[in-house]
Structures are given as structure tokens and as C-alpha cells.
Amino acid sequence: MDLEQTKTICIIGAGAAGLAALKAILDAPQYKAGLWKPVAFEARDQIGGVWLPDSAPSDSVLPQTPLYDSLTTNLPHPVMCFPSFPFPPSTPVFPAAVHVQRYLESYAAHFNLGPFIRLKTLVSDVRRESSKWTIRLNSGEIMTADLVIVANGHHTIPRYPNVPGIDAWLSAKKASHSVWYRRPKFLGDRVLVVGGGPSGTDISGEMRGACTTLIRSISGAVRDDSSEHFKIRGRTTRFGENGQVFFEDGSVETVDYCILATGYQVSFAFFSEPLLRASLPPPCPPLPDTLYNSTWHIFPLARHIFPLQAVFPPTSLVFIGLPVRVAPLPIMEAQAAAILYAFAHPASLDVVAESRAVLARYAALDGNPRAWSVFQEDEQFDYRDELYAFAGEDVRVPRWLRDMYKAKALLRSFWVELERRGEADDWVRGVGEGGPEEWVNLLHRLLAAAEEWESGK
Missing domain, CATH: 3.50.50.60 (FAD/NAD(P)-binding domain)
Incomplete structure (x- = not known):
């Protein structure tokens, strides 16, 4: 990348994925040198994405989120949080949606992301023109970008x-x-x-x-x-x-x-053909030259991020947050690290090797689009390690986190039992005030008590 040329980065969406991408950009030396200029567009009037309530949807209008009143996370928050930003002290181990929304607002405030986010601004069209991306907004405004990060989520369009x-x-x-x-x-x-x-x-x-x-x-x-x-x-x-x-x-x-x-369909209303074809991809090999949206997955994507096609550089338009059945927030931070490394160093993405990897996954899944973005247990943690290694960062998922993810169902059942007994608040009171390690120690104690409770049933 030419470090003397200013680059504009457009982020579509200011939910968790968009916030992770924006935070990573502001941490980058290119931004600090004035060479990267980011802007995130959010269609709603606040950040938060799926965690921002839409409490009284009309029967005839599609809700902006599927968030129901009683929703709590199905993962302990030390497992699901951004690694760079733990939840506040005394937070319930399985927090309600309101806690997650406040957490995302605190994340944005802590890293001063607000000045780079344009609320109530819908991206209506994205297309490739003259080696740049042309972005059209619902206001009628048109801008160009060198990198587009697609972070609009995939829990909006119902799947029937x-x-x-x-x-x-x-x-x-x-x-x-x-x-x-x-x-x-x-x-x-x-x-x-x-x-x-x-x-x-x-x-x-x-x-x-x-x-x-x-x-x-x-x-x-x-x-x-x-x-x-x-x-x-x-x-x-x-x-x-x-x-x-x-x-x-x-x-x-x-x-x-x-x-x-x-469930829900993967959907991008701002893309049109031939940039993104709305159908199942043709049988492989070889990989298609264009990008396909099956509504289950986007194909072909290297590392579930980079489009392998013949129309534009695969490091100039990227997707973040597509994997499912994972702890999404930490994966988003890892993806953001890989995205920005590849943007700064396009040659680092070996298209030939990445194509082989995509074809190998295609063969292993027998081409099943429903399974493409679904990760199995430890696969997500290996994926995170690989993304950081690609980005040149020495970051590895700790053993305790893998163990607690595997025990998530038991931990949640026991937490519900503690809430029933009125003991849940006592478990977390003051935890985290001495640092994130206190949450790790709490999870170990909680798991030991959960296993004893389960064996005594």
C-alpha cells in the first residue's frame, strides 16, 4: 500500500461488527498518521444493531431487530465480550440484552468512536466504478471509498x-x-x-x-x-x-x-447484480468468478471475509461478522485485525492458497450452503488464532475460554437456578473491580458448583 496516499474506509453498520472494525482502524498507525479516513453509516438513530430494542413493531412493518423482551445471552459475558474491553464489574454472568446494549455504548464511548459514525444514514447502493467504491446514501449524497467493510448483520430478513x-x-x-x-x-x-x-x-x-x-x-x-x-x-x-x-x-x-x-437470511439490499448474484453458486471446482448470495452464505469468501472473484481486489470489499454458532464479538475483533492488515498489505492475501482452502471446505461440507458459516466448537477458536497470526499479532485464545464455551449450557442452567434462589447477585458483586482475571476465577468456581449441582439432581 502507498503510505503517502490517503484512503477512505466506509463501514456499513454500527452494531458490534461495525464498532469492532472502527475501533481497529483508529488503533492503526495509518489512521494516526492521517492516512486512513473512516466513516461508519448506521441506518438507525443509535448504535447497537441487533441489541438496540424495537419494542413495538407493527404487524405490517418488518422490525429492525428480533430482540424480545426477556432475551439474555446464551454465553457467559467473559467468553462473549470484546477481548479489548471487559463487561463492567458486577454484571450478571449471563446478561440481559439491556446490559449488552449499554456495553456497546460504553465501548463506543471509551474508544471515542462516536465522531466517526453517521446515524440515521442508510447506505442504499454500493458499486465498483473507476477502481473505487461508489457509495450512495438515502440522503442523496454520493461518496467514494477505497475499502468497504460490510457489517450490517444477518438477523433482519426472516427465513420462512x-x-x-x-x-x-x-x-x-x-x-x-x-x-x-x-x-x-x-x-x-x-x-x-x-x-x-x-x-x-x-x-x-x-x-x-x-x-x-x-x-x-x-x-x-x-x-x-x-x-x-x-x-x-x-x-x-x-x-x-x-x-x-x-x-x-x-x-x-x-x-x-x-x-x-x-432463522434469518443473509441479505445486502445495497448490492445488485452482477456484483453479487442472488442464487446458489455453481458446483465447484472451479471457484466462480463472481460472488453469490445463497441467503445462507456468501461464496466464495477467503477466511469468511475476503471475496475471491474477478471484478475487484479481494482486500477492497470485505465482510465481517458472518460466522454463526460462535462467540461473535471476539471473532469480530480478530476479523477486523485481519481485514486491516490485508488492506495495508494486499499481497499478504495469497489468492491461490486461499482458493485451495475454500475448495477444501466446500468438499468437506459437500457444498452445503447451510453449513458454510456454521462453526463447530473449537473451530471458532482456531479461526481466531489463525486470523491474528495472519495479521502478525501474537494473540491466542486461552484454554479457560475454550473450556467455558464447552460448558456454556450447564453454566447457563445453573445461573438460572441461582437467579431462582436469589443468589445470582451475590456471586458477581464486586467481581471485575480488580481486573478481568477475577471473571476467569469466578467462571471456574461457577463451573465447579454447577457440576456439583448437576450431579446432585
């Missing part, structure tokens, strides 16, 4: 299951996607929740108190009729008339309403 009859149920308002769910309310005596993820679990738990019988549909689940008030079924195969729902095991249930906790 491809199941016969669902469209008729949606039209009749007998079903809705969980993006509209905020709190339990009476929707009928018999309610079906479709989906096996965290939101499906949380919503099912809450709705059990708002109906007589709650039925949960989870692909691959074994039928369970052990309770007349809570039933488990496998995959839903058809939505019929008169409230009938058919399942893969041949069973049929009659329900009054269905909540679809079936």
Missing part, C-alpha cells in the same frame, strides 16, 4: 420454511415469524413453535405459560408425548386446513397459532 401450506397460514394471520415476537401473550389454547435454535427454546419456554398446550417442532427430534401440556415433534411437513399440522413421524396436531423461529 419451505413447507406446503405455510403461505396460507401467514396470509390468514395464523402464523408469524419470531422476528415479531416480543413477549408471551394468548394466541390460542394450542400453540406450535417451529425451530430448534436459542430463540425457539426461549419462546417455547415463555409461551408455555400463555397457552394450554405448547408443541415444539425440531428437525430430527424424537417424538415426546410425556406431558399433555408440552409436546415435542420432529420436522413439520405440511400446514393443513382447520389448524392441522403434519409432522415427519406421521403425527398430526391441531393448533390455534404457529410461531416460526426459523
Whole structure:
């Protein structure tokens, strides 16, 4: 990179991913030398992204976030926080969404990110023109950038299951996607929740108190009729008339309403073809020359970040925050480090070697787009180590963090038990005042107590 030439960096989104990218830019020597000029555009009136509430969404307007009132994290905050910025002392180990939103606001304030963020500014179009990126805003303003960091998240556009009859149920308002769910309310005596993820679990738990019988549909689940008030079924195969729902095991249930906790599509409204094709990519090898959005993944991306295609330099437009089933915030900081290193040193990204790695993952996953961005347990930690190594930084994920991530379900169950007993606040009171290591020690004590509690059940 020519260090004498000023470069403009555009960040799309000021949720956690955009904040991580902006913070990394301000830390860079190029910014401190006046050579990098960043600006982040946020469509909403505050930072925070998915953690910023949209508490009263209209039935006819897509909510700006799927955040429901009772949401708490499913990871301990010492595991999920930005490594550069721990949560405040005495924070609940599994904080509510309001704590996370305040945390992101504190992160932005601590690193003085605010002056570089333009709120209520929607990026409406991004295209490559004359070796630069042309950015069009909803205000009518047009700007150019040398680097575009796409950080707009992927929890906005609902994914509806491809199941016969669902469209008729949606039209009749007998079903809705969980993006509209905020709190339990009476929707009928018999309610079906479709989906096996965290939101499906949380919503099912809450709705059990708002109906007589709650039925949960989870692909691959074994039928369970052990309770007349809570039933488990496998995959839903058809939505019929008169409230009938058919399942893969041949069973049929009659329900009054269905909540679809079936996930979200990867979506970028500011891209158009041929820059990003809205379809499944062709079979590989070879890798395609253009970029594809299957709605499950963006392909092909080196390191889940850099687009491998023939239209623009792969280090000039990048994606941050796409991996799922991970601790996202620390991954975002690691991705930001890799992005800026590659931007400053484009030759560091070996396109041939990266293409081989993408093809190897494609073969290992048998080309399954649904699995592309899904990380398995330790894979995310190895990924973080590799990103920092690529960026020339000697940073490695500590053993305790890997261990606590594996124990996340037990830790969360025990934390809920501590809250039930009224003991949770005592566990965290004052923790962190002496430094982040206090949180690590607390997690070890918490896990030991959780294992003893689990064995005594």
C-alpha cells in the first residue's frame, strides 16, 4: 500500500461488527498518521444493531431487530465480550440484552468512536466504478471509498420454511415469524413453535405459560408425548386446513397459532447484480468468478471475509461478522485485525492458497450452503488464532475460554437456578473491580458448583 496516499474506509453498520472494525482502524498507525479516513453509516438513530430494542413493531412493518423482551445471552459475558474491553464489574454472568446494549455504548464511548459514525444514514447502493467504491446514501449524497467493510448483520430478513401450506397460514394471520415476537401473550389454547435454535427454546419456554398446550417442532427430534401440556415433534411437513399440522413421524396436531423461529437470511439490499448474484453458486471446482448470495452464505469468501472473484481486489470489499454458532464479538475483533492488515498489505492475501482452502471446505461440507458459516466448537477458536497470526499479532485464545464455551449450557442452567434462589447477585458483586482475571476465577468456581449441582439432581 502507498503510505503517502490517503484512503477512505466506509463501514456499513454500527452494531458490534461495525464498532469492532472502527475501533481497529483508529488503533492503526495509518489512521494516526492521517492516512486512513473512516466513516461508519448506521441506518438507525443509535448504535447497537441487533441489541438496540424495537419494542413495538407493527404487524405490517418488518422490525429492525428480533430482540424480545426477556432475551439474555446464551454465553457467559467473559467468553462473549470484546477481548479489548471487559463487561463492567458486577454484571450478571449471563446478561440481559439491556446490559449488552449499554456495553456497546460504553465501548463506543471509551474508544471515542462516536465522531466517526453517521446515524440515521442508510447506505442504499454500493458499486465498483473507476477502481473505487461508489457509495450512495438515502440522503442523496454520493461518496467514494477505497475499502468497504460490510457489517450490517444477518438477523433482519426472516427465513420462512419451505413447507406446503405455510403461505396460507401467514396470509390468514395464523402464523408469524419470531422476528415479531416480543413477549408471551394468548394466541390460542394450542400453540406450535417451529425451530430448534436459542430463540425457539426461549419462546417455547415463555409461551408455555400463555397457552394450554405448547408443541415444539425440531428437525430430527424424537417424538415426546410425556406431558399433555408440552409436546415435542420432529420436522413439520405440511400446514393443513382447520389448524392441522403434519409432522415427519406421521403425527398430526391441531393448533390455534404457529410461531416460526426459523432463522434469518443473509441479505445486502445495497448490492445488485452482477456484483453479487442472488442464487446458489455453481458446483465447484472451479471457484466462480463472481460472488453469490445463497441467503445462507456468501461464496466464495477467503477466511469468511475476503471475496475471491474477478471484478475487484479481494482486500477492497470485505465482510465481517458472518460466522454463526460462535462467540461473535471476539471473532469480530480478530476479523477486523485481519481485514486491516490485508488492506495495508494486499499481497499478504495469497489468492491461490486461499482458493485451495475454500475448495477444501466446500468438499468437506459437500457444498452445503447451510453449513458454510456454521462453526463447530473449537473451530471458532482456531479461526481466531489463525486470523491474528495472519495479521502478525501474537494473540491466542486461552484454554479457560475454550473450556467455558464447552460448558456454556450447564453454566447457563445453573445461573438460572441461582437467579431462582436469589443468589445470582451475590456471586458477581464486586467481581471485575480488580481486573478481568477475577471473571476467569469466578467462571471456574461457577463451573465447579454447577457440576456439583448437576450431579446432585
